[in-house]
Amino acid sequence: xxxxxxxxxxxxVALHNNDSDVIVLEINTxxxxxxxxxxxxxxxxxxxxxxxxxxxxxxxxxxxxxxTTLFIDGEGIIRARWAGLLxxxxxxxxxxxxxxxx
Numbered sequence: 001x002x003x004x005x006x007x008x009x010x011x012x013v014a015l016h017n018n019d020s021d022v023i024v025l026e027i028n029t030x031x032x033x034x035x036x037x038x039x040x041x042x043x044x045x046x047x048x049x050x051x052x053x054x055x056x057x058x059x060x061x062x063x064x065x066x067x068t069t070l071f072i073d074g075e076g077i078i079r080a081r082w083a084g085l086l087x088x089x090x091x092x093x094x095x096x097x098x099x100x101x102x
Contacts, residue, residue, distance in 0.1 A: 002066050002067065004066075004067055004084060004085035005066060005067045007085055008067060008069075008085055008086045008087070008091075009043045009045070010043065011086065011087070011088040011091050012024050012026070012047075012086075012091070013043055013044060013045055013046070013047070014088075015091060015092075015095065016045075016046065016047040017046065019095070021099065022095055023047075024047040025047065025048050025050060026040075026045065026047055026048065026049045026050065027049075027050045027052050027057055027058075028049060028050065028051055028052060029052045029055055029057070029058045029063075029066070030052065030053060030054070030055050030058075031051075032051075033051065036049060036051065061078075063083075064083070065083045065084065067083075067084070067085070067086070068081065068082065068083045068084075069081070069082045069086050069091075069094075071094045071095070071098055073098050073101065079094075079097070079098050079101070080094050080097070080098070082094070
């Protein structure tokens with residue numbers, strides 16, 4: 001697991017656990033469940049984790065760097081994209097912006 005992925009995971013877990021209006025969906029690209037499961041347990045991830053074994057989802061959304069976070073509104077429209085480490089303040093800002101637009 002990449003360093004930035006590990007660094008931002010506590011913020012994503014906290015968002016998932018503390019904001020019932022937000023759905024955090026983790027998509028893991030091209031790794032097996034044997035690799036994913038210990039990481040999810042280490043960080044106490046309770047959000048859904050999707051396994052993209054072939055990389056199709058990554059390709060579909062044009063993800064080149066890890067981590068990449070997509071912010072999708074209630075209508076399914078991508079409102080923002082962030083490639084790289086996402087801090088808690090940045091995460092909160094993107095969520096507030098999307099929630100304010102709806």
